[in-house]
Amino acid sequence: SQELEQSPQSLIVQEGKNLTINCTSSKTLYGLYWYKQKYGEGLIFLMMLQKGGEEKSHEKITAKLDEKKQQSSLHITASQPSHAGIYLCGADVLRTSGGGADGLTFGKGTHLIIQP
Amino acid sequence: EPEVTQTPSHQVTQMGQEVILRCVPISNHLYFYWYRQILGQKVEFLVSFYNNEISEKSEIFDDQFSVERPDGSNFTLKIRSTKLEDSAMYFCASRPWVAKNIQYFGAGTRLSVL
Numbered sequence: 001s002q003e004l005e006q007s008p009q010s011l012i013v014q015e016g017k018n019l020t021i022n023c024t025s026s027k028t029l030y031g032l033y034w035y036k037q038k039y040g041e042g043l044i045f046l047m048m049l050q051k052g053g054e055e056k057s058h059e060k061i062t063a064k065l066d067e068k069k070q071q072s073s074l075h076i077t078a079s080q081p082s083h084a085g086i087y088l089c090g091a092d093v094l095r096t097s098g099g100g101a102d103g104l105t106f107g108k109g110t111h112l113i114i115q116p
Numbered sequence: 117e118p119e120v121t122q123t124p125s126h127q128v129t130q131m132g133q134e135v136i137l138r139c140v141p142i143s144n145h146l147y148f149y150w151y152r153q154i155l156g157q158k159v160e161f162l163v164s165f166y167n168n169e170i171s172e173k174s175e176i177f178d179d180q181f182s183v184e185r186p187d188g189s190n191f192t193l194k195i196r197s198t199k200l201e202d203s204a205m206y207f208c209a210s211r212p213w214v215a216k217n218i219q220y221f222g223a224g225t226r227l228s229v230l
Contacts, residue, residue, distance in 0.1 A: 031217055042120075042207060043159070043221040050216075088159065092217055102217055103149060103161030103172060 023089030139208030
């Protein structure tokens with residue numbers, strides 16, 4: 001089965017500092033999804049990456065997928081209190097039936113705390 | 117902005133009781149999912165549903181679980197006889213008919229089995 005390892009498990013960063021979260025897969029990633037979860041709440045979609053070397057940005061968050069499509073990083077520039085939460089990477093599971101309704105496999109998440 | 121709605125937000129039940137968790141997916145979405153997250157653990161896929169039938173299910177989704185789309189708007193997860201280990205946050209998700217598997221999640225139902 002496909003496993004996703006996230007690092008670090010938790011991160012405390014001073015407001016205004018930059019940070020990076022990593023997600024490493026045991027297998028080639030066919031679709032990599034970054035979500036944010038506030039404590040006790042649902043998952044909010046951030047970005048999706050599919051192609052090797054792809055990079056996407058939204059506001060101060062940038063996500064990259066490496067050329068080999070086995071590792072992704074999420075970079076936050078000039079962190080703010082609103083960035084605090086749990087960041088999850090998710091991946092498409094390998095298709096067995098060829099159907100379009102695939103469940104996502106998630107990593108354990110990175111807990112991000114922003115210190116004022 | 118359209119969102120996935122889940123009710124109730126918190127459900128408390130006795131072991132052995134049946135529970136039904138309800139979800140209203142985003143209206144033009146065609147694929148529906150249930151996930152669970154046991155406290156402190158990963159979000160785990162349970163089941164996907166398309167065209168009024170189960171598309172895929174995980175090992176977790178055994179005979180105690182069932183899903184249904186009873187009408188054009190609701191999507192439900194039933195646990196027939198709850199166990200203590202079913203205590204978890206249950207998330208519903210949905211996505212439209214597009215190639216990318218971007219799923220939109222509800223806020224979740226916290227199930228506590230006593």
